[in-house]
Amino acid sequence: MDYYEESLKLHEQHHGKLEVTPKVPCENAQDLSIAYTPGVAQPCLEIQKNPEDSYRYTDRGNTVAVVTDGTAVLGLGDIGPAAALPVMEGKALLMKRFAGLDAWPICLDTKDPEEIIRICKAIAPGIGAINLEDISAPRCVTIERRLIEECPIPVFHDDQHGTAIVVLAGLINAMKLRHADPADMKVVVSGCGAAGSSIIRMIYQYGFHRIYAFDLEGCVDADRKEHYNPLKQELLQYVNKDHQHYASLADGLKGADIFIGVSAPRLVSKEMVRSMNPQSVVFPMANPESEISYEDARDAGAWIVGTGRSDHPNQINNLLAFPGLFRGALDCWATRISESMKIAASRAIASLVSDEELSTDYIVPSPFDKRVVPAVSAAVQKACRESGYYRK
Amino acid sequence: MDYYEESLKLHEQHHGKLEVTPKVPCENAQDLSIAYTPGVAQPCLEIQKNPEDSYRYTDRGNTVAVVTDGTAVLGLGDIGPAAALPVMEGKALLMKRFAGLDAWPICLDTKDPEEIIRICKAIAPGIGAINLEDISAPRCVTIERRLIEECPIPVFHDDQHGTAIVVLAGLINAMKLRHADPADMKVVVSGCGAAGSSIIRMIYQYGFHRIYAFDLEGCVDADRKEHYNPLKQELLQYVNKDHQHYASLADGLKGADIFIGVSAPRLVSKEMVRSMNPQSVVFPMANPESEISYEDARDAGAWIVGTGRSDHPNQINNLLAFPGLFRGALDCWATRISESMKIAASRAIASLVSDEELSTDYIVPSPFDKRVVPAVSAAVQKACRESGYYRK
Numbered sequence: 001m002d003y004y005e006e007s008l009k010l011h012e013q014h015h016g017k018l019e020v021t022p023k024v025p026c027e028n029a030q031d032l033s034i035a036y037t038p039g040v041a042q043p044c045l046e047i048q049k050n051p052e053d054s055y056r057y058t059d060r061g062n063t064v065a066v067v068t069d070g071t072a073v074l075g076l077g078d079i080g081p082a083a084a085l086p087v088m089e090g091k092a093l094l095m096k097r098f099a100g101l102d103a104w105p106i107c108l109d110t111k112d113p114e115e116i117i118r119i120c121k122a123i124a125p126g127i128g129a130i131n132l133e134d135i136s137a138p139r140c141v142t143i144e145r146r147l148i149e150e151c152p153i154p155v156f157h158d159d160q161h162g163t164a165i166v167v168l169a170g171l172i173n174a175m176k177l178r179h180a181d182p183a184d185m186k187v188v189v190s191g192c193g194a195a196g197s198s199i200i201r202m203i204y205q206y207g208f209h210r211i212y213a214f215d216l217e218g219c220v221d222a223d224r225k226e227h228y229n230p231l232k233q234e235l236l237q238y239v240n241k242d243h244q245h246y247a248s249l250a251d252g253l254k255g256a257d258i259f260i261g262v263s264a265p266r267l268v269s270k271e272m273v274r275s276m277n278p279q280s281v282v283f284p285m286a287n288p289e290s291e292i293s294y295e296d297a298r299d300a301g302a303w304i305v306g307t308g309r310s311d312h313p314n315q316i317n318n319l320l321a322f323p324g325l326f327r328g329a330l331d332c333w334a335t336r337i338s339e340s341m342k343i344a345a346s347r348a349i350a351s352l353v354s355d356e357e358l359s360t361d362y363i364v365p366s367p368f369d370k371r372v373v374p375a376v377s378a379a380v381q382k383a384c385r386e387s388g389y390y391r392k
Numbered sequence: 393m394d395y396y397e398e399s400l401k402l403h404e405q406h407h408g409k410l411e412v413t414p415k416v417p418c419e420n421a422q423d424l425s426i427a428y429t430p431g432v433a434q435p436c437l438e439i440q441k442n443p444e445d446s447y448r449y450t451d452r453g454n455t456v457a458v459v460t461d462g463t464a465v466l467g468l469g470d471i472g473p474a475a476a477l478p479v480m481e482g483k484a485l486l487m488k489r490f491a492g493l494d495a496w497p498i499c500l501d502t503k504d505p506e507e508i509i510r511i512c513k514a515i516a517p518g519i520g521a522i523n524l525e526d527i528s529a530p531r532c533v534t535i536e537r538r539l540i541e542e543c544p545i546p547v548f549h550d551d552q553h554g555t556a557i558v559v560l561a562g563l564i565n566a567m568k569l570r571h572a573d574p575a576d577m578k579v580v581v582s583g584c585g586a587a588g589s590s591i592i593r594m595i596y597q598y599g600f601h602r603i604y605a606f607d608l609e610g611c612v613d614a615d616r617k618e619h620y621n622p623l624k625q626e627l628l629q630y631v632n633k634d635h636q637h638y639a640s641l642a643d644g645l646k647g648a649d650i651f652i653g654v655s656a657p658r659l660v661s662k663e664m665v666r667s668m669n670p671q672s673v674v675f676p677m678a679n680p681e682s683e684i685s686y687e688d689a690r691d692a693g694a695w696i697v698g699t700g701r702s703d704h705p706n707q708i709n710n711l712l713a714f715p716g717l718f719r720g721a722l723d724c725w726a727t728r729i730s731e732s733m734k735i736a737a738s739r740a741i742a743s744l745v746s747d748e749e750l751s752t753d754y755i756v757p758s759p760f761d762k763r764v765v766p767a768v769s770a771a772v773q774k775a776c777r778e779s780g781y782y783r784k
Binding site: 001003004005006007008010011012014015016017018019020021022023024026028029030032033034035036037038039040041042043044045046047048051054055056057058059060061062070073074075076079080081082083084085086087088089090091092093094096097102103104105106107108109110115118119121122123124125126288310368 | 393395396397398399400402403404406407408409410411412413414415416418420421422424425426427428429430431432433434435436437438439440443446447448449450451452453454462465466467468471472473474475476477478479480481482483484485486488489494495496497498499500501502507510511513514515516517518680702760
């Protein structure tokens with residue numbers, strides 16, 4: 001099937017993918033007097049007295065704004081806010097389908113980080129959470145961090161952390177299968193953008209401390225610190241702690257246990273996979289074409305292979321993370337999404353694969369597994385309560 | 393029935409009044425490949441090539457953002473953006489119920505007109521139109537006018553023009569019933585805020601040229617021009633052309649043919665109505681209590697009485713105007729809502745009362761009359777095409 005052609009047909013036929021529908025009756029003058037004037041004054045006054053009552057008397061506690069500036073859409077790049085809308089509608093569709101959330105796209109005609117921050121803060125009183133989407137790096141990191149500090153509702157940039165949460169879930173189960181200690185693993189990450197940086201931070205926090213990061217400039221290394229942007233400088237806290245001077249990604253992969261790719265097509269050869277340690281874990285996830293194909297990685301002896309694709313085993317899909325994460329955060333009227341909430345999500349995803357089921361071809365559940373969202377949501381809520389970032 | 397108590401119960405039970413629902417299947421990996429990645433890249437690329445395709449491939453052409461800063465909500469005043477949300481959800485509910493539109497509230501945590509203007513312009517790429525709601529005067533006028541000039545999509549402030557459109561519809565039919573020429577009518581308007589100013593401009597454009605406007609400072613009069621804010625100064629183009637110096641509203645109403653009240657409770661006595669000309673038309677519409685009660689106005693001999701209430705004849709309800717207006721504008725991918733589109737809406741509303749039905753107790757149709765939205769929408773579309781503000 002030609003997904004591109006089918007997609008165009010679907011979008012044209014339905015004029016997009018979302019609609020807004022009433023949850024209450026609105027058929028006659030009496031319905032209106034209750035749902036609208038004069039009765040509606042009462043919930044308004046209650047919220048004026050106690051602003052948190054907006055979670056009680058409106059849809060606020062079930063809503064997510066999907067905010068983009070259209071600068072880094074899918075693999076398409078900076079296509080602008082109007083052209084990003086089909087993706088944002090898609091994201092909102094998934095929020096509803098998988099977690100019952102009411103998400104709505106907001107496509108911004110500005111690339112100024114300060115302006116984007118101001119707008120997100122300004123719209124906060126009417127929504128429960130903000131999902132930043134497809135905003136280019138490193139701006140996306142600045143925008144998200146500022147908003148986490150300054151915005152009274154949870155702000156989460158899925159492109160940074162969605163994949164990271166699922167990568168960690170996969171690694172948790174790979175370690176279990178291999179009976180290995182994360183601290184012993186040599187991990188090579190290709191790509192230091194939004195997703196790569198978040199993956200590095202998350203897996204480090206979990207216990208992977210032998211991490212080496214590569215990008216177009218080579219191996220990230222404290223000696224070259226002055227040439228790095230602030231985001232990359234920050235990575236030096238987590239990577240290359242023993243000051244290796246790998247000449248290339250190929251050099252770094254020798255004797256590695258884990259490869260994580262969020263970079264570009266065809267950077268990893270079969271030769272390079274063969275140079276890794278036995279029982280190697282290889283997650284080539286570049287989009288739309290990965291660092292090495294699933295088939296080539298298996299041919300070259302990779303023990304566990306995880307990709308972004310649904311037609312291979314072990315799909316590392318952010319869909320496993322964000323619906324349950326937002327569901328859990330909103331269910332306790334969260335004020336932010338903390339690091340511990342993200343790691344709780346990873347653990348919850350990993351835990352759904354039982355010891356009996358766990359195999360090199362099954363380290364993470366399917367996004368269509370109905371247990372995923374409730375498990376992630378419950379774990380995230382628990383972590384949120386423990387970290388104190390909740391209102392209910 | 394206690395509408396306030398019932399309303400609070402309804403809002404708590406349903407957690408607000410809106411939800412977002414999918415229009416397309418999303419049940420399995422294949423559905424996702426069409427509605428989301430990789431297929432969704434195709435509509436994105438089409439829109440990138442031709443931005444107007446966003447109306448074709450997304451819900452944009454059916455969406456209205458209901459934007460407020462919560463400064464002038466119902467009769468409650470400046471209750472803030474969070475407390476305004478139940479009203480905005482209500483407005484969105486009416487948009488769907490009456491015109492099939494997908495409207496979504498945006499409650500802004502800023503009162504700065506420049507910031508509100510910037511935000512509305514920034515969100516424009518993803519929506520079809522903006523309904524400004526419950527923003528205090530005179531800021532609302534500045535904000536709307538700037539956006540009409542600077543924003544590429546229609547922007548309409550319902551509090552200004554919604555009531556005005558229906559008032560004009562009522563007057564059109566009152567004139568028909570009275571066989572009178574608008575130019576001969578002495579019209580007294582009480583209230584020069586957002587609604588009053590718009591009513592004065594609209595009925596003047598239609599042909600009512602003997603208008604006198606009153607507010608707390610008395611009769612609007614060119615001699616006092618230097619004391620007026622710019623909005624009120626502008627009204628001098630339309631009112632008091634023969635330089636009357638009425639001492640009071642009571643003085644002005646002597647010999648008047650039409651009274652329109654958008655001001656405050658109990659400003660008009662039975663005595664004052666008695667001093668009007670025979671076949672007087674009295675629209676006391678202040679909220680929640682009007683300038684004179686329906687009963688008192690009738691007792692005092694008013695010939696036609698129109699109010700904001702559904703429990704009396706001739707309800708002057710903006711619900712007759714805005715759903716069809718936005719429907720019509722979006723159906724031709726309008727770039728703005730022009731003066732002629734608003735007057736077309738008034739004429740369409742008036743035209744739904746047939747000569748046989750027309751009576752002093754029936755000058756405007758019911759908002760639940762199913763002919764209203766199609767008639768208004770068709771008339772608005774026609775006027776939009778004639779004025780050139782359309783894309784389709």
